[in-house]
Amino acid sequence: QVTLRESGPALVKPTETLTLTCTFSGFSLSTTGLFVSWIRQPPGKALEWLTFIDWSNGKYYSASLKTRLTISKDTSRNQVVLTMTEMDPVDTATYYCARMTGYYSFDYWGQGILVTVSS
């Protein structure tokens, strides 16, 4: 059974760095053709793809956010970590991690974590 769960702070201050952890089970990120991605959704707005990391440690970032994002993985702990620098109130959103397959679709999602950026 595949599960993913996001963890991290619910509140960060403007200019701070956000660190989120995705802990997953039921698959290994060393398996060829598997990826873990981060996606966010501001309240009442659409989904936005942020980044993903693949089985070979390849990393891909949204062009509009790539200077602020870093993704990494700890295969032995089944975790993927997202850091986003220079947080701003417009970054307030629910952040999801999701498994992506070689078909470039997200087949399993975490429940999401709401992160609010406010002083």
Add this chain to the structure above:
Amino acid sequence: QSALTQPPSASGSPGQSVTISCTGTSSDVGGYKYVSWYQQHPDKAPKLMIYEVSKRPSGVPARFSGSKSGNTASLTISGLQAEDEADYYCYSYGDSSFYVFGTGTKVTVL
């Protein structure tokens, strides 16, 4: 690199069919077979409904189908049911490892 364009809303009565469009460019939707669709109920995580344009994951009802013509992909819900009322998002792979979601469509069952 812009979001894919979807109509803000669509509606139908129970038993009717509803089709949602997702318009991109030849650099994303039109150029690749990697279009997927997601259903999202309020305060829930999205759920994969269609991948690779027209394939249904195990457990997704057959009334959900996908297609593509040129730069526009479509999701059709046939035999609309009350539980189909939700937001729907398309997603596509694109040139230069560009990945993008659609603007989202709210489906209402009248």
